[in-house]
Every structure is written in C-alpha cells, then in structure tokens.
Amino acid sequence: MKLVEINSAKFKSLADKNEQITFHQTKEWGKLKEKNGWHSYFLSLEEKGKSYGCTLMLTKDVPIIKKRICYCPRGFLIDYKNEEILKTFTEEIKEFASKKKAIFIKIDPYVPYKQHDREGALVEGGFDNSEVVKNLKNLGYKHFGFNLMQDALQPRWMHTITLKKRTLEEVHADMESKTRQILRKNERSAITTREITREELPKFKHIMQHTSDRREFVDRPLSYYENMWDNLYESGILKILVAEIDFDKYKKNTEKEKDQIQKEMEERLYKKENNILKMNEKKFNSKQKQDEERIKQLEKQITEIENYQYKYGHKALLGGILFLIYGNEVLSLYGGSLKELMHFQSAYTLHYAGIKYAYDHHYDTYNFYGITGDFRKENPLLGLYLFKKSFGGQVVELVGEFDLIISSFWYKAYNGAFKIYHGIKNIRKKQGK
Numbered sequence: 001m002k003l004v005e006i007n008s009a010k011f012k013s014l015a016d017k018n019e020q021i022t023f024h025q026t027k028e029w030g031k032l033k034e035k036n037g038w039h040s041y042f043l044s045l046e047e048k049g050k051s052y053g054c055t056l057m058l059t060k061d062v063p064i065i066k067k068r069i070c071y072c073p074r075g076f077l078i079d080y081k082n083e084e085i086l087k088t089f090t091e092e093i094k095e096f097a098s099k100k101k102a103i104f105i106k107i108d109p110y111v112p113y114k115q116h117d118r119e120g121a122l123v124e125g126g127f128d129n130s131e132v133v134k135n136l137k138n139l140g141y142k143h144f145g146f147n148l149m150q151d152a153l154q155p156r157w158m159h160t161i162t163l164k165k166r167t168l169e170e171v172h173a174d175m176e177s178k179t180r181q182i183l184r185k186n187e188r189s190a191i192t193t194r195e196i197t198r199e200e201l202p203k204f205k206h207i208m209q210h211t212s213d214r215r216e217f218v219d220r221p222l223s224y225y226e227n228m229w230d231n232l233y234e235s236g237i238l239k240i241l242v243a244e245i246d247f248d249k250y251k252k253n254t255e256k257e258k259d260q261i262q263k264e265m266e267e268r269l270y271k272k273e274n275n276i277l278k279m280n281e282k283k284f285n286s287k288q289k290q291d292e293e294r295i296k297q298l299e300k301q302i303t304e305i306e307n308y309q310y311k312y313g314h315k316a317l318l319g320g321i322l323f324l325i326y327g328n329e330v331l332s333l334y335g336g337s338l339k340e341l342m343h344f345q346s347a348y349t350l351h352y353a354g355i356k357y358a359y360d361h362h363y364d365t366y367n368f369y370g371i372t373g374d375f376r377k378e379n380p381l382l383g384l385y386l387f388k389k390s391f392g393g394q395v396v397e398l399v400g401e402f403d404l405i406i407s408s409f410w411y412k413a414y415n416g417a418f419k420i421y422h423g424i425k426n427i428r429k430k431q432g433k
Helices: 008-015 027-034 083-099 130-138 168-173 177-188 198-215 222-232 247-273 281-312 339-344 346-360 382-389 408-430
Strands: 002-005 038-047 050-062 067-072 102-107 112-115 141-143 157-162 191-195 238-246 315-326 329-337 365-370 394-398 402-405
Touching: 002 083, 008 027, 008 038, 008 050, 027 038, 027 050, 027 222, 038 083, 050 083, 050 102, 067 083, 067 408, 083 102, 083 130, 083 402, 102 408, 112 130, 112 394, 130 141, 157 382, 168 346, 177 346, 191 346, 198 222, 198 238, 198 315, 198 329, 222 238, 222 315, 238 247, 238 346, 247 281, 281 315, 315 339, 315 346, 329 339, 329 346, 346 365, 402 408
Parallel strands: 067 102, 329 365
Antiparallel strands: 002 038, 038 050, 050 067, 102 402, 141 402, 157 365, 157 394, 191 238, 238 315, 315 329
C-alpha cells in the first residue's frame, strides 16, 4: 500500500463514503484555509486501485526556520480500529510530511470516545472507542488528554440531536416543556427566520460583534465571514439564518388574543345570567378575574409593541446563526443576538429552524457543536450546555487531539515559541492594545 496524492474530485468520491466525513474534509474547506496561508493536499492510501483511507492535509510555513506544520482537520478518514491499516497510513503520511519539511502532523478525529446520555453521564453498555486512542498512542501519537473545557483546536465535547429514523413530532416531544413553550410564544410574537444574502453579511457581523462585546470574546472581521461565504456558500455547505420580529403582526396577534378573551368573558357572563352555564359563583369569579388580568397584560404588551414600532419601525433583527452543512449533519457553528432585544429569545426559533431544515433534508444529525464536558453546577460555562440540552438529544465526547511528531527538536522549539507568542498576545489583549 502506498499513500498517493490525488485530485479533489477523486478525494470527494472517496471521502463522502466515510461516516466520519464533515465539512472539514472538503476541497471547499481547503480553499478557505488557503486564505490564511495553508496549502491543501488530498491523499489516499491505495493498493491495486483500492483506497484504504484518505485525508485532506493542510500545511503551513513556519516563519524564519523554513519548516512546516501539518493539520488533517477532524483526522484521517480511516478505520482507526484496523491496526494494520492505521500503522501503514501513519508511516506513509509521516514520510510524505517529512519530505515537506514538516515538524508534526496534528489530527483531531471525528470519532466518539464513549457514549453519553443528555445529562453527560456514561451510558451503561454503550459504545467505547478507547481502542482508537490506544492504537494511536501505540503508534507514537501524542494525545492531548481528555480535556473538559473548550480549549482544543476544535471542540471535543458537543451536543447533538439524532434525527435519523425519527418523526419531527418525536423530536419535538423530546424537548423540555419550557423550550416548546418558548417556541410557541415566539410564533405568536411573529418571530420568523430567513436566509440572508451575501450583501447582508454586515448585518450578521453586527449581530456577532454585539455578542462578542457582551460575552467578552474577540469577533472575527467582516472579511472572515465574506471569505467563508465565497468559498462555502455555492456548494451548499454554508447557510446563515437570521431571526426577525414583525411588530405589526405581533400587535395584530396580541389584539386578536385580547379580543378573543374579551369575547369569552362576555359569553360566560351571558350564559351565567341566563342560567345556561352551570358554574358556581366562586369558580365563575375566579375565571373572570383571571381573564381580566390577562387582558391587562395584553394591553400593557400592546403599549410595549407600539414603543418598539416607534423605535424600530415595522420589523427588527433579533439574532442569527451560521450553519455548516455536509455529510450526515447540519452544524451550528457561530451565532448571536442583539442585546437590546435578547428577551425575545430568538435563539430558540433559530435553532429549531436549523433542526427542521436538517429533518426536511434528511440529515441524520443536528449538531449544536461545542459545549463543556464539566457538568458541575458551579461551572460558569454550564449555561450554554443547559440551553442546548433543553432541545433534547445527547452529549457527544470525541477521542481528542493528537500530534504525530516528526522532528522532536523542532517540535519543542515550535511549542516553546508558540507559548511565548500567545502569552504576549494575551497580555496585550488584557491591556487593550
């Protein structure tokens, strides 16, 4: 068997057959990464015209020392449990990378480690891919451990919903009652989603900037989102949805609800006075008082809507999510909302739109993507997991990140310089420079 370089068309035909395939292992992703100085190689382990595994390998020059680093995003598309194939693939790709003057090859396989339920607990009798970790370590790969936080190159912990062989009603019933309630409320509030055009990317950037300012992380420039669009949209990998509220419809719906309650109160009173309704006095008064309170709430709500109309006009943008769609799943990569209208909780409607898109287009999985693997109540990042968990589904733990070291000397030197660089970068960030 020999590792050979192949063209992107052949790579796609091989990669798309593998259950581990994601958008990371596509020619489009390779093209996108070229904008940041990476070079793409499409490789296949072959013998007598048959492929036994393939990968997209990205390489990047390291300044001054004339060396390269290599990264196979989400790992090789290979059977990691087949020790013979894995060993040959490793030897071959190490030789290939050596010729490119590489220091190391990084992989983070899209392979689940152990099976978890939605609470993050291990499933008794569930699958266990510890063998994959063992096989890689036996071949000299350096494992970065089973980290719990979002401190790896790609998330090791994710939350997903399985859609395969399920009805949408079953998926909906699996959600927490509060989530279903918010979705119904948002529908009454005339909150809808739509796909944006390239010309509207500044709107999505505006959402993400607001979110980053609020959560204290550094957002990417508009050009980043433009590059993603230009390289991923045409092939169908990228889709950006935004949530909007129509205040005119919201007001109309609220007025309609108020009128309906008013009508029910009048009918109830008429039936009581004419001995048509069999209801004791206490129950009647309680029901009437309950409806009176609801009408007061709706009148207050109408006033608030009118204030929104005065400030924002007929419609307002609430939030947005950037989805990446490939292989067996629809993945929510980035998302945010505008602070002043956060109370409308548009993220629920956006994610449900993503779930419904995945279901309607026959994808196996909806992936909320990164969460923490620390499920203690005191974990400050737990809220993100709890939100995603409210839609049902399960926690997914991947096997983690590995480095195949080619040059020990340069590997130590590179990592030392990398730590110093990021240390200075973090200091400058804290100083606001």
